[in-house]
Amino acid sequence: MGTQGRKIVDTDVKDLVILLNKAYSDEWLAYYQYWVGSKIVKGPNKEAVIAELTLHATEELAHATLLTTRIIQLGGTPVIEPKEWYKLTNCGYEAPSDPFIVKILEQNIKGEQCAIKTYNALMKKTRDKDMVSYNMFLTILTQEVEHEEDLQALLEDVEIIMKNK
Ligand SMILES: [Fe+2]
Ligand SMILES: [Fe+2]
Numbered sequence: 001m002g003t004q005g006r007k008i009v010d011t012d013v014k015d016l017v018i019l020l021n022k023a024y025s026d027e028w029l030a031y032y033q034y035w036v037g038s039k040i041v042k043g044p045n046k047e048a049v050i051a052e053l054t055l056h057a058t059e060e061l062a063h064a065t066l067l068t069t070r071i072i073q074l075g076g077t078p079v080i081e082p083k084e085w086y087k088l089t090n091c092g093y094e095a096p097s098d099p100f101i102v103k104i105l106e107q108n109i110k111g112e113q114c115a116i117k118t119y120n121a122l123m124k125k126t127r128d129k130d131m132v133s134y135n136m137f138l139t140i141l142t143q144e145v146e147h148e149e150d151l152q153a154l155l156e157d158v159e160i161i162m163k164n165k
Helices: 003-007 013-040 046-073 083-088 101-126 131-163
Strands: none
Touching (some): 013 101, 046 131
16 A cells, blocks of 8 residues: 555546556557467568567556556556457557568557657656656656667568568
C-alpha cells in the first residue's frame, strides 16, 4: 500500500488507472502483432526485419510491465481478461493477414505512430500532476520514437532493394 506515493498524485487516480489500463492493453496487442509478424514475415531483407520485430516485441512487453507496476502502485488492477484489450485499446490490433514485408512494416509503423500520439497525450495529462507516471511515459515514448524510426529505415532499405532488382 503506497499511501504517501498515491497522495502526491494531483489528479483523479481512478481516471489515471483507466488510462494506464488502456495503454497496457495497447502494449499487449502491439507485443503480439510484432511477435506473430516476426514469425510469418516474407520478402527482401527478411533477416534484418525479423531481428527488429523480435526486439520490438520484447520492448512492448517491457512497456506492459512498467505500466502494470504503476497501475498496482496506484491501487488499481491491471486488465486480467484479454478480451478487454480490444475494448480498451487506443491503437487497436492489425492482424498481419498479408505476410509481405512491406505490409507488415507499414502496419507496425502505423501502430508506432499511434503509440507516439498516445504517450505524448499522457505526458501532457500528467505533467506537474504525477511525476512518476510522467517519467515512465517519457521512457516509453522515447522507445516508441526509436521504434518508428527503426521501422521507417527498414522500409526504406526494402524499397531500395526492390527498386534495384
Ligand atoms: Fe510500447
Ligand atoms: Fe513500439
